[in-house]
Amino acid sequence: MPPRRSYDQYCSAARALDVVGDRWTLLIVRELLAGPRRYTDLHADLPGVSTDVLASRLKDMERDGLTARRRLPPPGAAYVYELTSRGRQLLPVLQALGTWGQAELGERRPTDAVRAHWFALPLLRALEGETGVVEVRLDEGEFHLHAGAGDGPVYGDGPAPGEPDARLAMDVATCTALGRGELTLRDAVRDGRVTVTGDGTVAKALRA
Structure with a gap:
């Protein structure tokens, strides 16, 4: 592989x-925080990235120790990409970047793609102190x-496998306010902006 480009500065940020710092790298990390993903799944949830660029970034990330590629056992027999422990250490970096970037969201533009699970990391901050699966x-x-979560996936697309500890229903405006820290989850529940169902410990705590 060609050598990695460098700023050639003796600075940890550099x-x-x-x-x-390459375009798409941190967004690939965002997707892989959901657990192992196939190349086709990554491409589908990163609208705008070309197949060549995605393949190149994945090779770079594997070389740099952020991701690993492995083959699923039969009958899957497909290759998946997953974060290494060093790659998972980027979770707080992405959360801090997301907090800083909330002010840039504004109104959704007609050209903006959206996936429901892109709201997962901001909402995770609102659930700090809770432990369990929340749909x-x-x-x-x-x-x-x-x-x-410990070493497993931080979030997942779609309904929770099995019975979650709580189910939350809300609109995007409320979810965004929670991610910005403008609203606590308990206040949103109290004000009727979030509906909580379920009998798990998280559901009971939020309704208390």
Whole structure:
């Protein structure tokens, strides 16, 4: 593979940007925080990236120790990409970047793509202190969060596998306000902006 481009600066921020500063790299990390993904799944959830660029970024990330590629056992027999422990360490970086970028959202533009699970990381901050699986329903779709997750996936697209500890229903405006820290989850529940169902510990705590 060609050598990685570098800022050639003896600075930890510059060194970090040598690894993750290319376009699409951090968004690939965002998608892989959901767990192992096939190339086709990544391409579908990264609208605007070309196949050549995605393949190149994945090779770079594997070389730099952020991701690993493995083959699923039969009958799947497909290759998946997943984060290494070093790649997972970028979670707080993405959360901090998302917090900083909330002010840039404004109104959704006609050209803006959206996936329901892109709201997972901001909402995860609102669930800090809780532990369990939380299913979230927006008009744009469903996703589920692993609050207090250890080494496993941080979130997943679609309904939760099995019975979640809580189910939350809200609109995007409320979800965005929660991600910005303008509203706490308990206040949103109290004000009727978030509907909570379920009998798990998280559901009971939010309704208390």
